[in-house]
Amino acid sequence: MSAPLPILYSFRRCPYAMRARLALAASETDVEHREVLLRDKPAEMLAASPKGTVPVLVLPDGHVIEESLDIMRWALDRNDPRGWLAPGDAMFELVAINDGPFKQALDRYKYPNRYEGEDALENRARGLEILTGLEARLAGSAFLCGEAMSLADAAIFPFVRQFAHTDRDWFAAQALPRLQAWLAEHLDSPVFKAIMHKHPVWQAAPAHDGPSLTGAPS
Known part of the structure; x- marks a missing residue:
């Protein structure tokens, strides 16, 4: 077993x-x-x-x-x-920016009605400022922490994907050629395609109280 x-x-x-x-x-x-x-x-x-x-x-x-x-x-x-942990703890600083200020801006850009007093375009600009920093990093290497994909890339790109898909035409028009190419490469990767396989919604097996008596002799 x-x-x-x-x-x-x-x-x-x-x-x-x-x-x-x-x-x-x-x-x-x-x-x-x-x-x-x-x-x-x-x-x-x-x-x-x-x-x-x-x-x-x-x-x-x-x-x-x-x-x-x-x-x-x-x-x-x-x-x-694949050596995703090779860059060491320094890459978690990038992830912290993603999970903190970038995610905050992303939520308020994508779902402005959920946040009273928040302006979607102002938050889009805040998000773009952070993405511009990633664009600068990619000027020196193929990935965020060097020439190979790391945990940082895998942890961050799903959120960049969500930001990009909020207004695809606007995102495509931004001066982010390296980041756009980086995102496209991840979206087209075999590992991403594999983990996006559609699964049916899971349901627990029904409980059985005991054997059915249907059809039992009287």
């Missing part, structure tokens, strides 16, 4: 879940994928992680990892054949 796999609760379009899936794929870690609807989260996921956000990774020993970066590091610490 095969050993139980880690269970990944995920939502296909969530950028946090995307980057967790990327690291799991890059580390060649097999998981039981459970696709969820965010408006109808399964009780099993909420029991494991009451905060109710994806991704959530439940290990066979019952340990729960409920932050996407922690899932990435767990997977790559186990196996890192």
